[in-house]
Every structure is written in C-alpha cells, then in structure tokens.
Amino acid sequence: MNRRLLLAAASAFAIAPRARAAGYKVTHTDAEWRKLLTPAQYNILRQAGTEPPFSSPLLNEHRTGIFHCAGCALPLFSSATKYDSGTGWPSFWAPLPHAVDEQEDDSLGMERTEVHCSQCGGHLGHVFPDGPPPTGLRYCMNGLALTFTPA
Secondary structure, three states: OOHHHHHHHHHHHHHOOOOOOOOOOOOOOHHHHHHHOOHHHHHHHHHOOOOOOOOOHHHHOOOOEEEEEOOOOOEEEEHHHEEOOOOOOOEEOOOOOOOEEEEEEOHHHOOEEEEEEOOOOOEEEEEEOOOOOOOOOEEEEOHHHEEEEEO
C-alpha cells in the first residue's frame, strides 16, 4: 500500500461518524433524520460535525430559559449555567440532570470527551475541563444542535 492511499484511508477513518449505542428513546431511520433536520443540523447531530465558531445566534442568547436538543426536543441546559467562554460556541458549565451522555472521542488525533443527547444520541459538542466554578467544566455545544425556549 502506498503512503498516499494509507493516509487517505486513515483520514477517512478519523472523520467517519462513530457508532452510537442502540436503545435510545427517540430513534429514526437515516432517511427520517434527513427529513426532520436541516442539512447542517443533520451533519452535526447525526454525523458528529461542527459549525463554524461565532456562527450561532444562540451564542448571544441571554434570556432566561431552556436549551433543548434540536433532534428530539429534550431539555438539555438551563440558561442559568450558560456563560461566555470566548470560544465562539454556546458554552455551559453543567447540563440538566440525565440530559446528556458522554464518551471518549479520539478522532482527529485529539483526546476529548464527546457529549450527546441522552434521548436520541445526537452529537451536541464536547466537554472540556477548563470551565468556571462550580464544576470547572466547559460544555462547548454546537448552536445548531440546540433550540431555545424562553421562560
């Protein structure tokens, strides 16, 4: 196998969507997800994509309310835990109880923790250990993976 073919195969594997565990409360076929979501939401929620930084209107959402999964409407984060991390993505220091699942993600040669919706398995973003008190965590979420309902 030549070097170019080996690198192409390794790159394809690194960016391929990771399989998610079965058994989510909300499930759809791939075709159904494509009908329910915009192409950009599908890329993020179902293929673990990411949106460009500073592109989400939710980045500057400062009203009191709840952020929900754009795939299944599960409440995920309270506005009380949202803060400006300066990263360009909506950030929170804690999710609502039982709202998210986490799994190790070593794609793209990085070690990080992926965050996904506990109800539909949709990819939301990643959590990092550089957030503010009281948790010290930064849940860095894709705005297109979320919807917002004001209180």
